[in-house]
Amino acid sequence: MAQLKLKQRLGDLLVGEGIISDEQLGLALKEQRSSGRKLGATLTHLGFITEEQLLNFLSQQLDIPFLNIATLSIDPQSVIKLPEVHARRHRALVVKAEHDVLTIALSDPADLNAVEAISNLLSAYQLEFAIVRESELLPAYDRLYRRTKDIEAFAGQLEDEHRPAQEFDIFRDVDDASSEATVVKFLNSVFEDAVQVGASDIHIEPDEKALRIRLRVDGVLQENILNEVAIVPALVLRLKLMAGLDISEKRLPQDGRFNLKVRNQSIDIRMSTMPVQFGESVVMRLLNQDSGIFQLESTGMPADLIKRLRGLIRRPHGMVLVTGPTGSGKTTSLYAALSELNEPGKKIITVEDPVEYRLPRISQVQVNPKIGLDFAHILRTCLRQDPDILLVGEMRDKETVEIGLRGALTGHMVLSTLHTNDAITCALRLMDMGAPGYLIGAALRAVVAQRLVRKLCNQCKSSHDLTSSEHYCLEKMAKAPLSDEQFYRSVGCQSCNYTGYRGRIGVFELLEITDAMGDALRRESAAEFEAEARKSKHYRPLVLSALDFAKQGLTSIEEVLKLADEVTLDDRNSESDISMDNHHSASVSVSDTAVSNTLGANIAAHVRELDKVDNVDVENILRLVEAVRSLDRSGQ
Numbered sequence: 001m002a003q004l005k006l007k008q009r010l011g012d013l014l015v016g017e018g019i020i021s022d023e024q025l026g027l028a029l030k031e032q033r034s035s036g037r038k039l040g041a042t043l044t045h046l047g048f049i050t051e052e053q054l055l056n057f058l059s060q061q062l063d064i065p066f067l068n069i070a071t072l073s074i075d076p077q078s079v080i081k082l083p084e085v086h087a088r089r090h091r092a093l094v095v096k097a098e099h100d101v102l103t104i105a106l107s108d109p110a111d112l113n114a115v116e117a118i119s120n121l122l123s124a125y126q127l128e129f130a131i132v133r134e135s136e137l138l139p140a141y142d143r144l145y146r147r148t149k150d151i152e153a154f155a156g157q158l159e160d161e162h163r164p165a166q167e168f169d170i171f172r173d174v175d176d177a178s179s180e181a182t183v184v185k186f187l188n189s190v191f192e193d194a195v196q197v198g199a200s201d202i203h204i205e206p207d208e209k210a211l212r213i214r215l216r217v218d219g220v221l222q223e224n225i226l227n228e229v230a231i232v233p234a235l236v237l238r239l240k241l242m243a244g245l246d247i248s249e250k251r252l253p254q255d256g257r258f259n260l261k262v263r264n265q266s267i268d269i270r271m272s273t274m275p276v277q278f279g280e281s282v283v284m285r286l287l288n289q290d291s292g293i294f295q296l297e298s299t300g301m302p303a304d305l306i307k308r309l310r311g312l313i314r315r316p317h318g319m320v321l322v323t324g325p326t327g328s329g330k331t332t333s334l335y336a337a338l339s340e341l342n343e344p345g346k347k348i349i350t351v352e353d354p355v356e357y358r359l360p361r362i363s364q365v366q367v368n369p370k371i372g373l374d375f376a377h378i379l380r381t382c383l384r385q386d387p388d389i390l391l392v393g394e395m396r397d398k399e400t401v402e403i404g405l406r407g408a409l410t411g412h413m414v415l416s417t418l419h420t421n422d423a424i425t426c427a428l429r430l431m432d433m434g435a436p437g438y439l440i441g442a443a444l445r446a447v448v449a450q451r452l453v454r455k456l457c458n459q460c461k462s463s464h465d466l467t468s469s470e471h472y473c474l475e476k477m478a479k480a481p482l483s484d485e486q487f488y489r490s491v492g493c494q495s496c497n498y499t500g501y502r503g504r505i506g507v508f509e510l511l512e513i514t515d516a517m518g519d520a521l522r523r524e525s526a527a528e529f530e531a532e533a534r535k536s537k538h539y540r541p542l543v544l545s546a547l548d549f550a551k552q553g554l555t556s557i558e559e560v561l562k563l564a565d566e567v568t569l570d571d572r573n574s575e576s577d578i579s580m581d582n583h584h585s586a587s588v589s590v591s592d593t594a595v596s597n598t599l600g601a602n603i604a605a606h607v608r609e610l611d612k613v614d615n616v617d618v619e620n621i622l623r624l625v626e627a628v629r630s631l632d633r634s635g636q
């Protein structure tokens with residue numbers, strides 16, 4: 001075993017090397033006595049030495065390497081040689097296992113107690129040590145000590161108990177209590193794993209030969225395949241019991257919700273079941289009730305936009321809409337806006353389907369069409385409850401829109417969401433839904449459009465030189481030459497699970513309805529409205545806000561082009577039913593509309609395609625030109 005012992009006490013060594021002064025050491029020791037913290041931590045806390053300096057110093061003194069966890073390729077099989085509870089307690093991690101030699105990374109190798117405890121626990125191995133930052137260690141635990149092994153073990157155990165008997169076994173106990181307990185343990189592990197990686201949804205999908213458990217993390221599904229198909233009925237049964245569903249009904253979809261305490265967090269789970277060919281598929285949405293206060297600042301909204309939005313929602317009446325596709329973060333933004341208005345002096349009522357987060361002091365009403373409680377019906381009642389602010393989960397039909405608009409004209413601030421592509425389309429959609437232009441013109445104050453783009457992983461992102469067609473496309477979008485900004489691309493490393501991205505950030509556009517826009521709405525002139533909106537000085541389309549993030553190195557050009565793609569794609573959807581799959585066979589001679597429909601849509605793919613081929617053919621050029629043209633139309 002490597003001898004991990006400093007020649008002198010850490011403080012004396014640091015003073016001896018002239019890194020800190022005697023006086024600083026004295027102060028730190030005094031502080032240490034009252035805080036009980038370790039000396040190293042106290043010194044960095046007092047700012048006498050940086051964490052980097054301290055770790056480099058310890059690395060030299062102890063002659064052990066200083067490692068960067070993100071750049072290591074760590075095998076989870078090695079990690080579990082040291083049980084999680086000990087790893088966390090002693091701030092240690094097995095980063096390498098070769099034959100009988102384990103490399104243990106420690107955030108404080110000067111902590112002799114920790115070194116001794118680990119040496120005892122792993123006495124069967126030869127140990128080598130290394131030093132790592134504590135800040136890297138903590139997220140690594142969440143990532144590496146996954147529940148995958150537990151899940152597989154429980155699944156195996158359950159499979160044995162639930163495999164259909166080949167021969168009839170008269171002694172087989174169907175209501176086996178131990179089996180029940182294994183189901184619970186299995187599900188617990190699944191939930192723990194999901195919470196640990198910050199998943200928003202859990203999908204349980206039975207297939208003919210496998211059970212797929214997929215977790216949605218940062219908007220993308222991650223798959224875990226188990227071979228134990230026979231356990232599905234027991235799992236589904238248990239989940240249905242938890243959600244209070246009818247367990248005898250297996251042919252119809254059902255939905256319900258329940259609450260769980262996972263890793264000390266209160267998680268609200270919305271569950272939906274659906275019969276599929278090999279059983280029932282279950283999807284659960286995880287809503288973390290402890291995830292903190294909703295704040296506009298944490299949505300990614302730029303400060304100037306927050307300021308303008310605050311001014312708008314604080315007016316005594318009017319309607320403010322948030323728009324975007326499912327999963328674009330609309331609800332979070334809406335709750336953040338609502339939380340700002342949530343004061344004792346204001347009466348707030350929400351009408352939601354379903355109620356996602358529970359907020360103090362606010363009356364939240366759940367839509368329930370089965371008993372006639374639809375949006376319109378509840379809304380009418382709400383207006384008689386003397387609210388100052390009303391939140392309508394979604395504007396789904398003409399009646400809801402009209403009641404909402406009238407409410408907004410009669411002294412209420414009405415907040416709601418609509419499912420459209422951008423802010424301009426959103427205002428026009430109200431008209432398409434049958435609301436009279438004079439109502440919209442008078443009541444609508446502003447529309448916020450929103451998307452989420454993935455954030456590049458800071459550990460592995462690498463600089464990216466624009467290809468000529470990316471450059472061309474981006475300049476067209478920005479309507480301005482690009483200066484020599486530095487862009488980054490995704491790579492993939494351990495800390496981002498080899499996706500290249502970690503977390504997401506909101507991209508916003510805010511359209512304030514000016515008098516001129518209001519007039520155009522009153523006259524029900526879509527063209528005039530659009531022209532006025534594009535002229536308005538604060539209006540900045542979503543794609544450009546995403547480009548700003550790319551310029552700051554927060555996201556990649558790929559994400560920007562993907563967003564541009566979605567924004568233009570949806571516009572086309574309503575006009576054409578030509579499938580995207582057809583575009584390879586689309587010939588140059590197809591009509592103009594067909595060209596723009598099929599070709600304008602998939603910008604990112606075309607740009608990549610163009611960069612690949614040497615002999616750019618006419619068709620490809622046409623695609624790119626159309627892509628850019630459609631951006632010009634929809635954009636700025």
Ligand SMILES: [Zn+2]
Pocket residue numbers: 457458459460461491492493494495496497498500501
């Ligand atoms: Zn990474």
